[in-house]
Amino acid sequence: xxxxxVSRRQFLNYTLTGVGGFMAAGMLMPMVRFAVDPVxxxxxxSDFIPTPxxxxxxxxxxxxxxYKFEQVDAWYTSEETxxxxxxxxxxxxxxxxxxxxxxxxxxxxxxxxxxxxxHFYCPCHGGLYTKDGKNVPGTPPIAALDVFPIKEVDGYLxxxxxxxx
Amino acid sequence: MKWNxxxxxxxxxxREYIDTAVVPLYPVSFREDMKQSVSMTxxxxxxxxxxxxxxxxxxxxxxxxxxxxxxSEDKLTSDLKEWEDELISQGFKHIxxxxxxxxxxxxxxKLTGGLIWMPSIPLENMDDQYKNSxxxxxxxxxxxxxxxxxxxxx
Ligand code: FES
Numbered sequence: 001x002x003x004x005x006v007s008r009r010q011f012l013n014y015t016l017t018g019v020g021g022f023m024a025a026g027m028l029m030p031m032v033r034f035a036v037d038p039v040x041x042x043x044x045x046s047d048f049i050p051t052p053x054x055x056x057x058x059x060x061x062x063x064x065x066x067y068k069f070e071q072v073d074a075w076y077t078s079e080e081t082x083x084x085x086x087x088x089x090x091x092x093x094x095x096x097x098x099x100x101x102x103x104x105x106x107x108x109x110x111x112x113x114x115x116x117x118x119h120f121y122c123p124c125h126g127g128l129y130t131k132d133g134k135n136v137p138g139t140p141p142i143a144a145l146d147v148f149p150i151k152e153v154d155g156y157l158x159x160x161x162x163x164x165x
Numbered sequence: 166m167k168w169n170x171x172x173x174x175x176x177x178x179x180r181e182y183i184d185t186a187v188v189p190l191y192p193v194s195f196r197e198d199m200k201q202s203v204s205m206t207x208x209x210x211x212x213x214x215x216x217x218x219x220x221x222x223x224x225x226x227x228x229x230x231x232x233x234x235x236x237s238e239d240k241l242t243s244d245l246k247e248w249e250d251e252l253i254s255q256g257f258k259h260i261x262x263x264x265x266x267x268x269x270x271x272x273x274x275k276l277t278g279g280l281i282w283m284p285s286i287p288l289e290n291m292d293d294q295y296k297n298s299x300x301x302x303x304x305x306x307x308x309x310x311x312x313x314x315x316x317x318x319x
Contacts, residue, residue: 104222
Protein backbone atom coordinates (compact mmCIF):
# COMPACT_ATOMS: atom_id res chain seq x y z
CA UNK A 1 0.00 0.00 0.00
CA UNK A 2 2.68 2.44 1.07
CA UNK A 3 4.70 1.54 -2.06
CA UNK A 4 2.05 2.93 -4.38
CA UNK A 5 1.76 6.20 -2.61
CA VAL A 6 2.74 9.18 -4.68
CA SER A 7 5.50 11.12 -3.03
CA ARG A 8 5.35 14.89 -2.81
CA ARG A 9 8.13 15.16 -5.37
CA GLN A 10 6.37 12.88 -7.84
CA PHE A 11 3.12 14.70 -7.38
CA LEU A 12 4.71 18.03 -8.18
CA ASN A 13 6.47 16.53 -11.18
CA TYR A 14 3.30 15.15 -12.64
CA THR A 15 1.32 18.30 -12.16
CA LEU A 16 3.98 20.57 -13.57
CA THR A 17 4.47 18.40 -16.64
CA GLY A 18 0.75 18.35 -17.10
CA VAL A 19 0.34 22.07 -16.84
CA GLY A 20 3.43 22.72 -18.93
CA GLY A 21 2.17 20.41 -21.66
CA PHE A 22 -1.13 22.15 -21.64
CA MET A 23 0.52 25.51 -22.00
CA ALA A 24 2.73 24.28 -24.80
CA ALA A 25 -0.28 22.92 -26.62
CA GLY A 26 -2.03 26.23 -26.17
CA MET A 27 0.80 27.96 -27.90
CA LEU A 28 1.44 25.42 -30.60
CA MET A 29 -2.09 24.76 -31.71
CA PRO A 30 -2.76 28.20 -33.19
CA MET A 31 0.58 28.02 -34.93
CA VAL A 32 -0.21 24.67 -36.49
CA ARG A 33 -3.64 25.93 -37.40
CA PHE A 34 -2.11 28.96 -38.96
CA ALA A 35 0.09 26.83 -41.14
CA VAL A 36 -2.53 24.27 -42.09
CA ASP A 37 -5.69 26.32 -42.44
CA PRO A 38 -4.95 27.98 -45.77
CA VAL A 39 -4.32 24.54 -47.22
CA UNK A 40 -7.66 23.33 -45.96
CA UNK A 41 -9.47 26.40 -47.17
CA UNK A 42 -8.24 26.45 -50.71
CA UNK A 43 -10.25 23.41 -51.70
CA UNK A 44 -13.75 22.16 -51.15
CA UNK A 45 -16.87 24.21 -50.47
CA SER A 46 -15.31 27.63 -50.50
CA ASP A 47 -14.75 27.52 -54.26
CA PHE A 48 -18.48 27.52 -54.86
CA ILE A 49 -20.30 30.79 -54.38
CA PRO A 50 -23.95 30.82 -53.34
CA THR A 51 -26.48 32.64 -55.50
CA PRO A 52 -30.00 33.76 -54.58
CA UNK A 53 -31.40 31.56 -57.39
CA UNK A 54 -33.63 28.63 -56.37
CA UNK A 55 -32.80 25.61 -58.49
CA UNK A 56 -36.42 24.53 -59.03
CA UNK A 57 -37.30 27.96 -60.37
CA UNK A 58 -34.85 27.76 -63.25
CA UNK A 59 -36.66 27.62 -66.60
CA UNK A 60 -35.62 27.02 -70.18
CA UNK A 61 -35.33 30.77 -70.73
CA UNK A 62 -31.87 32.10 -69.88
CA UNK A 63 -32.14 34.41 -66.86
CA UNK A 64 -29.63 36.68 -65.22
CA UNK A 65 -28.41 35.54 -61.85
CA UNK A 66 -26.38 38.02 -59.83
CA TYR A 67 -24.21 36.88 -56.97
CA LYS A 68 -21.82 38.56 -54.58
CA PHE A 69 -18.30 37.53 -53.82
CA GLU A 70 -15.18 38.93 -52.31
CA GLN A 71 -12.37 39.83 -54.59
CA VAL A 72 -8.84 40.22 -53.36
CA ASP A 73 -6.84 42.59 -55.49
CA ALA A 74 -3.32 42.58 -54.09
CA TRP A 75 -3.93 43.88 -50.56
CA TYR A 76 -7.30 45.31 -51.26
CA THR A 77 -10.45 43.27 -50.76
CA SER A 78 -13.70 44.43 -52.22
CA GLU A 79 -17.18 43.06 -52.68
CA GLU A 80 -17.92 42.41 -56.28
CA THR A 81 -21.06 41.40 -58.10
CA UNK A 82 -20.84 38.63 -60.63
CA UNK A 83 -23.43 37.55 -63.15
CA UNK A 84 -24.34 34.32 -64.89
CA UNK A 85 -26.90 33.38 -67.53
CA UNK A 86 -28.76 30.36 -66.21
CA UNK A 87 -31.29 28.01 -67.83
CA UNK A 88 -32.29 24.37 -68.24
CA UNK A 89 -31.36 22.70 -71.51
CA UNK A 90 -33.56 20.17 -73.40
CA UNK A 91 -32.26 17.38 -71.22
CA UNK A 92 -33.34 19.30 -68.13
CA UNK A 93 -29.78 19.95 -67.11
CA UNK A 94 -28.82 23.30 -65.68
CA UNK A 95 -26.46 25.43 -67.74
CA UNK A 96 -24.73 28.50 -66.29
CA UNK A 97 -22.82 30.66 -68.76
CA UNK A 98 -20.44 33.50 -68.11
CA UNK A 99 -21.74 36.77 -69.59
CA UNK A 100 -18.26 37.97 -70.51
CA UNK A 101 -17.83 38.22 -74.27
CA UNK A 102 -14.90 36.19 -75.55
CA UNK A 103 -13.92 38.91 -77.95
CA UNK A 104 -12.83 41.81 -75.75
CA UNK A 105 -14.82 41.32 -72.61
CA UNK A 106 -18.09 43.26 -72.78
CA UNK A 107 -21.15 41.83 -71.07
CA UNK A 108 -23.51 39.93 -73.35
CA UNK A 109 -27.29 40.05 -73.15
CA UNK A 110 -29.91 37.44 -74.03
CA UNK A 111 -32.30 38.06 -76.87
CA UNK A 112 -31.70 41.77 -77.26
CA UNK A 113 -30.78 41.86 -80.93
CA UNK A 114 -33.98 42.06 -82.97
CA UNK A 115 -32.48 40.55 -86.10
CA UNK A 116 -31.08 37.59 -84.15
CA UNK A 117 -33.66 36.45 -81.59
CA UNK A 118 -32.82 33.66 -79.15
CA HIS A 119 -29.15 34.48 -79.18
CA PHE A 120 -26.70 35.99 -76.74
CA TYR A 121 -25.75 39.35 -78.16
CA CYS A 122 -22.76 41.55 -77.43
CA PRO A 123 -23.56 45.24 -77.91
CA CYS A 124 -19.93 46.19 -78.40
CA HIS A 125 -19.10 44.73 -81.81
CA GLY A 126 -22.15 42.63 -82.54
CA GLY A 127 -20.81 39.34 -81.23
CA LEU A 128 -23.37 36.52 -81.30
CA TYR A 129 -23.64 33.22 -79.44
CA THR A 130 -26.28 30.52 -79.69
CA LYS A 131 -28.22 29.52 -76.59
CA ASP A 132 -25.68 26.87 -75.66
CA GLY A 133 -23.00 29.57 -75.66
CA LYS A 134 -21.27 28.67 -78.94
CA ASN A 135 -19.97 31.65 -80.84
CA VAL A 136 -21.57 32.29 -84.22
CA PRO A 137 -18.88 32.27 -86.92
CA GLY A 138 -18.54 35.52 -88.80
CA THR A 139 -18.98 37.62 -85.64
CA PRO A 140 -15.90 38.83 -83.74
CA PRO A 141 -15.77 36.32 -80.85
CA ILE A 142 -13.49 33.37 -81.50
CA ALA A 143 -14.57 31.10 -78.68
CA ALA A 144 -17.66 29.93 -76.83
CA LEU A 145 -18.77 31.58 -73.60
CA ASP A 146 -17.17 30.18 -70.45
CA VAL A 147 -19.18 27.76 -68.36
CA PHE A 148 -19.63 27.77 -64.61
CA PRO A 149 -19.47 24.44 -62.80
CA ILE A 150 -22.66 24.25 -60.75
CA LYS A 151 -23.85 22.67 -57.55
CA GLU A 152 -27.13 22.56 -55.67
CA VAL A 153 -27.03 23.24 -51.94
CA ASP A 154 -30.31 23.28 -49.97
CA GLY A 155 -32.26 24.07 -53.11
CA TYR A 156 -30.07 27.00 -54.14
CA LEU A 157 -27.71 27.29 -57.05
CA UNK A 158 -24.00 27.52 -56.31
CA UNK A 159 -21.47 28.53 -58.93
CA UNK A 160 -17.83 27.54 -59.25
CA UNK A 161 -15.20 29.37 -61.21
CA UNK A 162 -16.11 29.84 -64.88
CA UNK A 163 -13.99 27.73 -67.21
CA UNK A 164 -13.27 28.05 -70.90
CA UNK A 165 -14.42 25.15 -73.05
CA MET B 166 -10.64 48.99 -70.83
CA LYS B 167 -9.40 50.37 -67.59
CA TRP B 168 -6.44 52.66 -67.23
CA ASN B 169 -4.09 49.95 -66.01
CA UNK B 170 -1.13 48.16 -67.52
CA UNK B 171 -2.92 44.94 -68.23
CA UNK B 172 -5.87 46.51 -70.04
CA UNK B 173 -3.74 48.99 -71.91
CA UNK B 174 -1.70 46.20 -73.39
CA UNK B 175 -4.88 44.75 -74.81
CA UNK B 176 -5.99 48.20 -75.91
CA UNK B 177 -2.82 48.73 -77.92
CA UNK B 178 -3.25 45.38 -79.60
CA UNK B 179 -6.95 45.72 -80.39
CA ARG B 180 -7.12 49.43 -80.84
CA GLU B 181 -9.35 49.39 -83.90
CA TYR B 182 -12.19 47.96 -81.81
CA ILE B 183 -12.00 50.48 -79.00
CA ASP B 184 -13.42 53.61 -80.54
CA THR B 185 -14.91 55.27 -77.48
CA ALA B 186 -13.22 57.30 -74.76
CA VAL B 187 -14.98 58.12 -71.50
CA VAL B 188 -13.71 60.94 -69.32
CA PRO B 189 -15.13 61.25 -65.79
CA LEU B 190 -15.15 64.84 -64.52
CA TYR B 191 -14.62 65.27 -60.79
CA PRO B 192 -15.20 68.64 -59.11
CA VAL B 193 -12.98 69.41 -56.11
CA SER B 194 -13.86 72.07 -53.59
CA PHE B 195 -12.66 72.89 -50.09
CA ARG B 196 -15.35 75.45 -49.40
CA GLU B 197 -18.95 75.15 -48.30
CA ASP B 198 -19.71 72.73 -51.17
CA MET B 199 -16.83 70.42 -50.22
CA LYS B 200 -19.09 67.58 -49.09
CA GLN B 201 -21.11 67.84 -52.23
CA SER B 202 -18.05 67.70 -54.44
CA VAL B 203 -16.95 64.56 -52.61
CA SER B 204 -20.24 62.78 -53.05
CA MET B 205 -20.30 63.73 -56.73
CA THR B 206 -16.88 62.21 -57.15
CA UNK B 207 -17.84 59.06 -55.29
CA UNK B 208 -20.97 58.61 -57.28
CA UNK B 209 -19.33 59.07 -60.66
CA UNK B 210 -16.51 56.73 -59.68
CA UNK B 211 -19.03 54.02 -58.90
CA UNK B 212 -20.95 54.57 -62.10
CA UNK B 213 -17.92 54.70 -64.33
CA UNK B 214 -16.64 51.48 -62.76
CA UNK B 215 -19.86 49.72 -63.69
CA UNK B 216 -19.91 51.24 -67.12
CA UNK B 217 -16.39 50.04 -67.81
CA UNK B 218 -17.29 46.54 -66.72
CA UNK B 219 -20.23 46.34 -69.09
CA UNK B 220 -18.50 47.80 -72.13
CA UNK B 221 -14.92 46.82 -71.49
CA UNK B 222 -14.29 45.81 -75.08
CA UNK B 223 -15.33 49.02 -76.72
CA UNK B 224 -14.46 51.89 -74.43
CA UNK B 225 -11.42 53.23 -72.73
CA UNK B 226 -12.18 54.61 -69.27
CA UNK B 227 -9.77 57.45 -68.64
CA UNK B 228 -8.48 58.13 -65.14
CA UNK B 229 -10.75 61.16 -64.94
CA UNK B 230 -10.13 64.86 -64.59
CA UNK B 231 -10.24 66.53 -61.21
CA UNK B 232 -10.64 70.27 -61.37
CA UNK B 233 -10.95 73.06 -58.87
CA UNK B 234 -14.47 74.35 -58.46
CA UNK B 235 -13.01 77.86 -58.12
CA UNK B 236 -11.72 77.96 -61.68
CA SER B 237 -13.59 79.96 -64.24
CA GLU B 238 -15.89 78.34 -66.71
CA ASP B 239 -13.79 79.55 -69.62
CA LYS B 240 -10.62 78.08 -68.24
CA LEU B 241 -12.29 74.73 -67.54
CA THR B 242 -13.84 74.58 -70.98
CA SER B 243 -10.64 75.41 -72.79
CA ASP B 244 -8.74 72.79 -70.77
CA LEU B 245 -11.28 70.18 -71.61
CA LYS B 246 -11.12 71.15 -75.27
CA GLU B 247 -7.47 70.29 -75.25
CA TRP B 248 -8.24 66.81 -74.04
CA GLU B 249 -10.89 66.55 -76.67
CA ASP B 250 -8.60 67.60 -79.50
CA GLU B 251 -6.00 65.08 -78.44
CA LEU B 252 -8.54 62.27 -78.18
CA ILE B 253 -9.98 63.06 -81.59
CA SER B 254 -6.57 63.26 -83.19
CA GLN B 255 -5.78 59.88 -81.67
CA GLY B 256 -8.69 58.38 -83.51
CA PHE B 257 -11.45 58.07 -80.94
CA LYS B 258 -14.78 58.23 -82.73
CA HIS B 259 -16.89 58.76 -79.64
CA ILE B 260 -16.03 60.84 -76.62
CA UNK B 261 -18.18 61.01 -73.51
CA UNK B 262 -17.83 63.07 -70.38
CA UNK B 263 -19.58 61.78 -67.34
CA UNK B 264 -20.18 64.01 -64.35
CA UNK B 265 -22.55 65.03 -61.57
CA UNK B 266 -21.50 68.66 -61.72
CA UNK B 267 -24.36 70.48 -63.41
CA UNK B 268 -22.19 73.48 -64.28
CA UNK B 269 -20.97 71.57 -67.31
CA UNK B 270 -24.43 71.65 -68.79
CA UNK B 271 -24.10 75.32 -69.62
CA UNK B 272 -21.07 74.72 -71.81
CA UNK B 273 -22.32 71.50 -73.32
CA UNK B 274 -22.68 72.81 -76.85
CA LYS B 275 -19.11 74.07 -76.95
CA LEU B 276 -17.93 70.48 -76.65
CA THR B 277 -17.66 67.92 -79.42
CA GLY B 278 -18.00 64.98 -77.07
CA GLY B 279 -21.29 64.05 -75.44
CA LEU B 280 -21.93 65.26 -71.92
CA ILE B 281 -23.63 62.79 -69.66
CA TRP B 282 -24.90 64.44 -66.54
CA MET B 283 -26.05 62.13 -63.77
CA PRO B 284 -27.45 63.84 -60.69
CA SER B 285 -25.54 62.50 -57.74
CA ILE B 286 -27.49 60.49 -55.23
CA PRO B 287 -26.51 60.72 -51.53
CA LEU B 288 -25.44 57.10 -51.26
CA GLU B 289 -23.84 57.36 -47.85
CA ASN B 290 -27.12 57.09 -45.97
CA MET B 291 -28.47 54.08 -47.80
CA ASP B 292 -28.28 50.43 -46.97
CA ASP B 293 -26.37 48.32 -49.42
CA GLN B 294 -29.25 46.61 -51.10
CA TYR B 295 -31.12 49.79 -51.81
CA LYS B 296 -27.95 51.44 -52.97
CA ASN B 297 -27.28 48.63 -55.42
CA SER B 298 -30.74 48.70 -56.89
CA UNK B 299 -30.53 52.45 -57.42
CA UNK B 300 -27.12 52.16 -59.01
CA UNK B 301 -28.31 49.31 -61.22
CA UNK B 302 -31.08 51.51 -62.48
CA UNK B 303 -28.78 54.39 -63.27
CA UNK B 304 -26.29 52.11 -64.99
CA UNK B 305 -29.04 50.67 -67.15
CA UNK B 306 -30.02 54.14 -68.36
CA UNK B 307 -26.41 54.88 -69.06
CA UNK B 308 -25.92 51.69 -71.05
CA UNK B 309 -28.90 52.46 -73.23
CA UNK B 310 -27.53 55.85 -73.97
CA UNK B 311 -24.25 54.41 -75.19
CA UNK B 312 -25.85 51.72 -77.29
CA UNK B 313 -28.10 54.28 -78.93
CA UNK B 314 -25.18 56.56 -79.76
CA UNK B 315 -23.22 53.72 -81.22
CA UNK B 316 -26.14 52.54 -83.31
CA UNK B 317 -26.76 56.00 -84.70
CA UNK B 318 -23.20 56.36 -85.82
CA UNK B 319 -22.29 52.90 -87.04
S1 FES C 1 -16.44 42.56 -77.08
FE1 FES C 1 -18.14 41.35 -77.64
S2 FES C 1 -18.07 41.49 -79.80
FE2 FES C 1 -16.35 42.64 -79.21
